[in-house]
Amino acid sequence: MTGESGCVIWFTGLSGAGKSTLAEALGGYMRSLGHKVELLDGDIVRKVFPQTGFSKKDRDEHVRRMGYLASILERNGVAVIASFISPYRESRDFVRSLCRNFVEVYVSTSLSECEKRDVKGLYRRARAGEISSFTGIDDPYEAPLRPEITIDTAGEEVGKSLERLINNLESLNILE
Amino acid sequence: MTGESGCVIWFTGLSGAGKSTLAEALGGYMRSLGHKVELLDGDIVRKVFPQTGFSKKDRDEHVRRMGYLASILERNGVAVIASFISPYRESRDFVRSLCRNFVEVYVSTSLSECEKRDVKGLYRRARAGEISSFTGIDDPYEAPLRPEITIDTAGEEVGKSLERLINNLESLNILE
Numbered sequence: 001m002t003g004e005s006g007c008v009i010w011f012t013g014l015s016g017a018g019k020s021t022l023a024e025a026l027g028g029y030m031r032s033l034g035h036k037v038e039l040l041d042g043d044i045v046r047k048v049f050p051q052t053g054f055s056k057k058d059r060d061e062h063v064r065r066m067g068y069l070a071s072i073l074e075r076n077g078v079a080v081i082a083s084f085i086s087p088y089r090e091s092r093d094f095v096r097s098l099c100r101n102f103v104e105v106y107v108s109t110s111l112s113e114c115e116k117r118d119v120k121g122l123y124r125r126a127r128a129g130e131i132s133s134f135t136g137i138d139d140p141y142e143a144p145l146r147p148e149i150t151i152d153t154a155g156e157e158v159g160k161s162l163e164r165l166i167n168n169l170e171s172l173n174i175l176e
Numbered sequence: 177m178t179g180e181s182g183c184v185i186w187f188t189g190l191s192g193a194g195k196s197t198l199a200e201a202l203g204g205y206m207r208s209l210g211h212k213v214e215l216l217d218g219d220i221v222r223k224v225f226p227q228t229g230f231s232k233k234d235r236d237e238h239v240r241r242m243g244y245l246a247s248i249l250e251r252n253g254v255a256v257i258a259s260f261i262s263p264y265r266e267s268r269d270f271v272r273s274l275c276r277n278f279v280e281v282y283v284s285t286s287l288s289e290c291e292k293r294d295v296k297g298l299y300r301r302a303r304a305g306e307i308s309s310f311t312g313i314d315d316p317y318e319a320p321l322r323p324e325i326t327i328d329t330a331g332e333e334v335g336k337s338l339e340r341l342i343n344n345l346e347s348l349n350i351l352e
Contacts, residue, residue, distance in 0.1 A: 038248060038252060045244075048244060049241070049244075051237065061225075064225065065241055068224060068225075068245070069244075069245045072245065072249065073248065073249065073252065076212060076214060076249060076252060076253075076254050077212075077252075078252050
């Protein structure tokens with residue numbers, strides 16, 4: 001794959017699993033290889049569209065629209081690195097159906113590990129009932145059945161997870 | 177402007193005004209000049225997202241999301257040609273605020289002319305009450321106050337309108 005062919009590398013997993021961290025690290029690495037990279041991150045996109053809610057309908061719609069965006073970027077030669085909790089299998093499969101080179105990366109870090117980290121303090125607030133519809137607590141997460149790549153970031157430095165990810169992407173011929 | 181710099185050429189106007197026809201013609205012309213072109217068309221996008229409604233909220237959200245998509249394509253060197261009724265000034269201005277090279281093309285063909293054409297038979301159905309929330313009939317259209325380009329396609333061949341459009345884009349240094 002040259003820097004001119006697009007792809008969509010889609011990170012899914014719980015809040016705090018390490019999706020955005022890995023996505024950013026991978027983005028930097030791919031830019032250094034000459035790829036045109038676009039990072040799409042759930043938290044950032046939601047800041048642009050603050051009216052997007054967390055109901056199943058809103059989450060589905062959000063993921064589908066971002067997938068559409070990713071697919072159009074992909075066909076314009078952009079390497080899209082998307083990082084969304086994207087808890088529903090059906091909407092992730094919809095995104096897959098829109099894309100050509102789609103790689104689902106399941107960041108499988110367990111709920112207990114994510115909750116232990118609780119980088120943004122959201123799990124604590126969800127447990128306290130201050131936030132509702134929080135994935136993993138009172139909202140479902142449907143794990144991928146056949147993700148191209150699975151990464152558990154527990155007990156591992158980011159550099160090590162990144163290395164495993166890159167090796168996997170090389171095996172898939174997404175990276176050379 | 178080289179084929180590598182992005183821009184967003186945004187067509188707004190009533191249904192049947194000639195937006196999509198002009199957008200497609202311009203797209204072909206720009207591709208022939210070596211631009212990487214992406215056409216975004218309201219009718220096509222709505223087929224991908226059939227749940228998108230026609231309330232003010234739905235229309236606003238739809239236009240804003242398409243504008244976000246356009247802005248990301250633009251910064252990846254794509255010439256985006258967008259064709260949406262996009263009836264509300266505020267959401268068009270939001271899109272403008274996201275983009276770098278934004279050109280608002282107001283296809284100002286009058287309601288009476290659009291209704292006379294009625295290519296898709298929608299005006300007839302709207303008048304008969306079979307369709308509601310139809311822009312121009314029972315839903316508002318807020319014309320741009322300071323569009324970069326205004327084109328009335330009434331009584332004019334597509335080729336002639338396209339020529340005027342291209343001349344205008346050249347004056348704005350969007351085309352060489």
